[in-house]
Amino acid sequence: MKKIMCLVFIVMVVVIIAACGKSSTEYIDETGTTPQAFVFNNVTGAAVNTVITSNYITVTGITNTSTPISIDKGSYEIDDNGFTSIAGTISNGQTVRLRHTSSSTNSTTVTQTLTIGTVSGTFSSTTVAGTSTETGEQLFNSACSSCHTASSLAGTTLAEIDSNTMQKGLTTAQLQLIVNYLATVQ
Ligand code: HEC
Numbered sequence: 215m216k217k218i219m220c221l222v223f224i225v226m227v228v229v230i231i232a233a234c235g236k237s238s239t240e241y242i243d244e245t246g247t248t249p250q251a252f253v254f255n256n257v258t259g260a261a262v263n264t265v266i267t268s269n270y271i272t273v274t275g276i277t278n279t280s281t282p283i284s285i286d287k288g289s290y291e292i293d294d295n296g297f298t299s300i301a302g303t304i305s306n307g308q309t310v311r312l313r314h315t316s317s318s319t320n321s322t323t324v325t326q327t328l329t330i331g332t333v334s335g336t337f338s339s340t341t342v343a344g345t346s347t348e349t350g351e352q353l354f355n356s357a358c359s360s361c362h363t364a365s366s367l368a369g370t371t372l373a374e375i376d377s378n379t380m381q382k383g384l385t386t387a388q389l390q391l392i393v394n395y396l397a398t399v400q
Pocket of ligand 1: 354357358359360361362366367370374375378380381382384392
């Protein structure tokens with residue numbers, strides 16, 4: 215009899231441990247708010263200060279029909295129902311796309327982060343590199359004339375500027391304008 219009682223006790227303990235272990239792992243799944251990772255296609259070469267809209271992603275892997283959704287900047291849209299920046303809820307199979315205004319500065323990235331349940335993803339745009347409206351002479355006067363006269367550098371080539379590390383933070387296109395200008399001076 216004692217043996218049977220002991221066996222019953224052991225079985226009960228095993229069952230309790232198994233049940234506890236199971237319920238604690240199930241608890242995580244039961245929230246149902248962990249979607250599959252989602253990827254937005256980042257945009258490069260974007261025009262400055264322009265509204266940029268992402269591709270659509272379809273939310274998969276969540277069972278909770280009230281999974282929280284929020285955005286840190288810009289706005290998001292569920293199922294083409296209008297863009298909003300206010301946090302809301304989403305359910306499996308719905309689509310999402312994002313929108314933000316690109317930077318007003320050239321070569322600058324704006325990144326927005328969307329969070330659905332326990333998973334976050336980003337969408338970014340990077341604006342085009344600036345095209346200078348300054349002439350070679352203006353660029354020379356602002357970047358070089360404090361140390362050189364134009365005539366002392368007459369006929370200077372891009373290679374000479376590079377080999378003397380005289381780029382002074384200018385782009386190759388801007389340096390080319392200076393070279394063009396220096397080709398015209400005596
Ligand atoms: C802060 C001063 C300064 C500025 C600004 C500057 N340079 Fe120079 N540069 C020098 C000095 C000093 C040398 C001589 C370096 C040496 O020989 O070690 C030099 C050398 C050069 C040379 C080699 C030929 C020579 O005359 O010795 C070129 C070409 C040149 N600079 C182009 C430029 C251009 C183009 C700019 C503008 C984008 C510029 N530099 C801006 C100080 C300057």
